[in-house]
């Protein structure tokens with residue numbers, strides 16, 4: 001049963017801004033490969049984020065810090081080849097935008113090598129000059145505030161962010177600065193719902209929440225929401241399938257079929 005009518009036209013950053021104006025919520029999921037991107041796109045997802053969470057769910061790293069531009073390019077190019085309608089956004093990885101010059105070089109490279117539509121960078125005032133330069137080059141940029149996993153070694157944990165007045169004010173001013181800088185949207189990760197509600201109301205660009213309460217849109221890591229990434233159960237996660245169970249069961253049946261000579265049968269041979 002189809003629960004959503006897929007979008008007909010290619011979605012652009014302007015489409016997302018228009019959706020906010022109309023009050024239509026924005027759906028976003030991550031993807032890192034061709035076949036998954038094709039499923040999300042055919043189902044009618046508005047936007048696909050090629051997250052540096054690939055570090056965790058594709059490569060098995062503890063944090064997103066080891067991810068490189070070259071690795072992001074492989075994932076993002078694969079997703080682009082599987083996508084017709086959705087807006088494809090690629091995370092710039094840790095250490096790839098430490099100053100405007102390096103940021104522009106890497107941004108241009110990711111755009112040229114992947115064919116993606118936009119980039120996402122973590123941070124506020126400290127990256128505003130870099131964001132401005134990338135936007136000036138004609139590259140749409142999404143911001144990312146609150147829990148910024150690339151700074152995990154600075155914070156020491158994945159706890160709730162902006163949970164006091166001073167940090168909440170800083171986040172609000174960062175959000176406004178990113179909008180002024182030309183960002184077309186901002187991810188708000190693991191912050192109080194009351195704060196993201198205020199930020200969403202003050203900005204005309206869409207906010208996309210992950211553990212950020214009722215924003216203009218929502219994003220989840222696809223492996224998490226499909227129940228494939230066993231053992232990760234943050235409060236903000238809702239699971240829509242149990243792929244860990246389903247895949248393990250399917251693989252178990254395949255193993256049994258091979259062992260007991262059931263597979264391949266006559267019609268599966270030449």
Ligand SMILES: Nc1nc(=O)c2c([nH]1)NC[C@@H]1CN(c3ccc(C(=O)N[C@@H](CCC(=O)O)C(=O)O)cc3)CN21
Nearest residue numbers: 053056057064149158159190221224229231232233234
């Ligand atoms: N698989 C995956 N899902 C994500 O949502 C995700 C990534 N990886 N990698 C990059 C960042 C890191 N993110 C995180 C990481 C931890 C928590 C968190 O709340 N952790 C809980 C423990 C939850 C658990 O392990 O069950 C904590 O209390 O630290 C939230 C977002 C979100 N992003």
Ligand SMILES: CC(C)C(=O)C(=O)O
Nearest residue numbers: 030051052053187210
């Ligand atoms: C969690 C989302 C927003 C992200 O940045 C990622 O998947 O890398």
Ligand SMILES: [Mg+2]
Nearest residue numbers: 051052053091
């Ligand atoms: Mg990320």
